[in-house]
Amino acid sequence: MLNLAEQWGWTDNDTETHLGKLLKQMIDESDPKLPFRYIKLDEVASRAKINSPPLMTMMSALNKKLMQSICWIWLLQEGYAVSRSHIASNAIKTNCPMAVSIRIAKELQQC
Template sequence: EARKAGHQAVLRLLRLMADEADSPVGYYAVPELGKRTRLGHLPPVDVLVQRLRQEGYAASRTHFETAGFKTTAPYPIIQRIAQQLQ
C-alpha cells in the first residue's frame, strides 16, 4: 500500500514536470504576488492557472514551489486576473 502511494506520488510529480517543461523561464509565487499587488490573500494556484489558460495563455504549476506557477501572460494580465478573482 505504501509502495503504491509512492508510485502515485512520483507519477503526479512527473506529470507536473511534463506540464511545466514548455513553460517560460521564471515563475510567480502566489503569496509574493499577493504582496506585490497589495491584494493580500489570492485564490489557490490552480484557480489562477485555470483562469490564465481560459484567457488563452500557457500556464502551469511549478514542481518546486507548491504555490508557484509559470505563464506566458504578461504581468499586467496576471495582476488583472488576480484582482478579478478577489
C-alpha cells in the same frame, strides 16, 4: 517514464503515486510556451495588495477554462499557457506578464 521507474525497481505503491504526480507535473511544465521562471502567487497578491488567489482558480483564469465561483459561472478569455510548478506548491509557470497576472488576480478577488 513511470514504466521505466517500475522496471528498474525505483517504485513501490507509495512512491509510485508520488512519482507519477511529479512526472506529470514536470511534463506539464515542459510546454515550450512556458518560460524557465515561475511566479509565486503570494508575490502576485502582495503586488496587487489582495489575498492570494487559489492556485487552481488562477490557473483556470489564465488558461481560458470555465470557472465556477460562488457568485456565478464565468469565462475569462486570457489564453496564456500555464502550469503548476514543481519547485513551490503555491507557484505557477506562465507566459503571462506579471502586470496581467496582477490584474487577473484583482478581478478574481472581486467575485
